[in-house]
Amino acid sequence: MKEMKICGKKADKLFSRGFGRREKNCIYLSWVEALYLVEKGLIEENFERILKKSSSQLSSIDIRYLVYRDLRERGYVVRVEDDHFVGKKNYSMAFYPLSDMDFFQPEKLLSLEMPLILSIVDGDGDITYYLVDLHEPQGNYFQLPSKKTVAHFHGRRYFVFEDAEEMVRATYGKDEGLFGHLSIWEAKYLKEKELLECENGNLSREYEVYRDLRNKGLIVKSGFKYGTHFRAYENSMEEHSKYLVHVISEKEELQKVSRAVRVAHGVRKTLLLAYIKEGKIRYFKVAWIRP
Amino acid sequence: MKEMKICGKKADKLFSRGFGRREKNCIYLSWVEALYLVEKGLIEENFERILKKSSSQLSSIDIRYLVYRDLRERGYVVRVEDDHFVGKKNYSMAFYPLSDMDFFQPEKLLSLEMPLILSIVDGDGDITYYLVDLHEPQGNYFQLPSKKTVAHFHGRRYFVFEDAEEMVRATYGKDEGLFGHLSIWEAKYLKEKELLECENGNLSREYEVYRDLRNKGLIVKSGFKYGTHFRAYENSMEEHSKYLVHVISEKEELQKVSRAVRVAHGVRKTLLLAYIKEGKIRYFKVAWIRP
Numbered sequence: 001m002k003e004m005k006i007c008g009k010k011a012d013k014l015f016s017r018g019f020g021r022r023e024k025n026c027i028y029l030s031w032v033e034a035l036y037l038v039e040k041g042l043i044e045e046n047f048e049r050i051l052k053k054s055s056s057q058l059s060s061i062d063i064r065y066l067v068y069r070d071l072r073e074r075g076y077v078v079r080v081e082d083d084h085f086v087g088k089k090n091y092s093m094a095f096y097p098l099s100d101m102d103f104f105q106p107e108k109l110l111s112l113e114m115p116l117i118l119s120i121v122d123g124d125g126d127i128t129y130y131l132v133d134l135h136e137p138q139g140n141y142f143q144l145p146s147k148k149t150v151a152h153f154h155g156r157r158y159f160v161f162e163d164a165e166e167m168v169r170a171t172y173g174k175d176e177g178l179f180g181h182l183s184i185w186e187a188k189y190l191k192e193k194e195l196l197e198c199e200n201g202n203l204s205r206e207y208e209v210y211r212d213l214r215n216k217g218l219i220v221k222s223g224f225k226y227g228t229h230f231r232a233y234e235n236s237m238e239e240h241s242k243y244l245v246h247v248i249s250e251k252e253e254l255q256k257v258s259r260a261v262r263v264a265h266g267v268r269k270t271l272l273l274a275y276i277k278e279g280k281i282r283y284f285k286v287a288w289i290r291p
Numbered sequence: 292m293k294e295m296k297i298c299g300k301k302a303d304k305l306f307s308r309g310f311g312r313r314e315k316n317c318i319y320l321s322w323v324e325a326l327y328l329v330e331k332g333l334i335e336e337n338f339e340r341i342l343k344k345s346s347s348q349l350s351s352i353d354i355r356y357l358v359y360r361d362l363r364e365r366g367y368v369v370r371v372e373d374d375h376f377v378g379k380k381n382y383s384m385a386f387y388p389l390s391d392m393d394f395f396q397p398e399k400l401l402s403l404e405m406p407l408i409l410s411i412v413d414g415d416g417d418i419t420y421y422l423v424d425l426h427e428p429q430g431n432y433f434q435l436p437s438k439k440t441v442a443h444f445h446g447r448r449y450f451v452f453e454d455a456e457e458m459v460r461a462t463y464g465k466d467e468g469l470f471g472h473l474s475i476w477e478a479k480y481l482k483e484k485e486l487l488e489c490e491n492g493n494l495s496r497e498y499e500v501y502r503d504l505r506n507k508g509l510i511v512k513s514g515f516k517y518g519t520h521f522r523a524y525e526n527s528m529e530e531h532s533k534y535l536v537h538v539i540s541e542k543e544e545l546q547k548v549s550r551a552v553r554v555a556h557g558v559r560k561t562l563l564l565a566y567i568k569e570g571k572i573r574y575f576k577v578a579w580i581r582p
Contacts, residue, residue: 039469048470051470058446060445061446062445066472100515120515121447121448122516123476125474154342154346154351154352157416159353161339178330178338183414221414222414224417225413225417226549227547227548254515255515259519262516
């Protein structure tokens with residue numbers, strides 16, 4: 001994007017401060033750079049006129065500008081790319097400006113170089129930054145119940161009347177004394193391991209994530225109290241769970257992600273958004289940061 | 292539901308402890324009562340057999356039973372109704388057993404007597420209780436900007452170049468010095484009040500809630516950082532916002548509600564779920580409780 005051309009000494013000075021792309025003794029400024037320099041009084045132009053002009057050429061110039069301006073004000077020198085900004089000096093991080101009405105789109109993220117930073121302008125005009133990166137969760141717990149048992153489904157859960165204690169010792173289900181009960185994920189998983197005899201229906205994509213995490217040595221329990229599908233422990237249930245895991249689809253409201261990030265941040269857990277792509281599960285780690 | 296009949300002295304004793312419905316010198320026990328008494332050894336029967344029998348007659352007997360059992364263990368004496376339990380003595384509160392895979396259905400709630408308690412069994416078999424009641428939020432802030440101004444839309448937000456300071460003083464928009472900017476809700480509202488000249492598109496149902504809250508004297512700002520549509524202040528922005536407000540549709544995942552409750556609880560705000568029914572907005576106050 002080369003929207004405004006400046007030449008001569010002024011160009012040298014602005015370029016040295018991280019503005020524009022040089023061509024011979026001129027620089028070409030992108031719209032957000034031009035707006036910023038006009039706002040700061042470093043270029044004599046009418047801000048409103050430039051805003052209108054840029055707005056007619058670029059969608060969401062407002063969101064882009066507010067993010068660019070915020071980064072500059074925080075001391076970041078950033079280069080302007082098509083739909084994002086890149087740290088120019090030691091930090092080589094990409095900032096993607098979005099509005100709070102936009103979406104979290106895993107397919108698009110997978111096509112980009114991560115880590116990256118979603119830079120989200122909310123209704124108040126305030127900006128929230130989320131660091132997004134791919135993550136491979138790994139646990140160290142591979143115990144299974146030592147005996148096979150039988151379970152029956154009674155609406156939502158599976159009930160067992162033998163060896164519930166042994167099941168619970170291996171982190172599956174709940175023991176109530178006279179009986180034990182299991183979630184549909186737990187029952188299906190133990191059945192696949194040939195440690196449970198029961199009838200299963202078809203399970204949703206959440207089960208694929210449950211199985212994947214269990215196979216990776218994590219202890220997987222309900223995330224309901226946190227409003228996510230699962231919580232997961234790396235080593236044992238004696239310690240706090242490390243992860244909150246939520247299974248996402250191709251297009252999720254950023255607001256939904258924001259709510260999950262907020263919960264995870266509040267309880268100091270790592271939020272993973274699990275996305276299933278052609279049978280393979282990718283985990284996006286999303287964390288609130290202040291750049 | 293009269294699933295098991297017991298007569299004579301035993302019936303008197305159980306009835307005095309809050310079990311069953313009396314008819315002459317007999318009592319009729321519901322399935323969950325029968326299961327509980329069998330589990331406690333107060334009726335000699337096979338638990339598994341009763342569970343299977345009840346399960347063939349009632350959907351989600353497991354969820355019902357786990358909630359009934361939990362309430363009893365907590366010392367609640369509850370009467371069993373069709374799809375809920377009612378406190379029998381001083382507390383006359385209705386407990387609705389649900390699984391974490393069920394939904395928050397405002398239409399259904401509106402047909403019931405509130406307050407009520409959603410009693411939700413999660414994947415671990417643990418139970419979370421949410422107190423739900425209708426609530427009428429009311430604020431004391433009715434100031435508007437004292438001057439009319441002009442705004443232009445530049446993608447996601449409205450920009451003003453005059454009187455932004457006055458706008459912000461009246462809690463609308465953000466003032467950046469050279470310019471101010473407003474959310475689409477703010478712009479539309481001020482336009483309706485004939486205090487802003489701008490072009491509006493059609494807004495979603497979120498705007499109806501924004502307008503309603505503003506008309507009720509609340510200061511309404513973005514709830515994005517909390518993952519909800521709005522946060523709202525009763526008197527001024529000097530104090531903490533009292534409400535988190537989320538606009539819901541006819542059927543919402545309980546998990547989504549749980550996430551919002553968790554966030555609101557963590558920051559000590561009141562969660563309101565706003566439901567628009569034939570133009571009228573009803574606010575459900577949802578709070579996590581331990582009964």
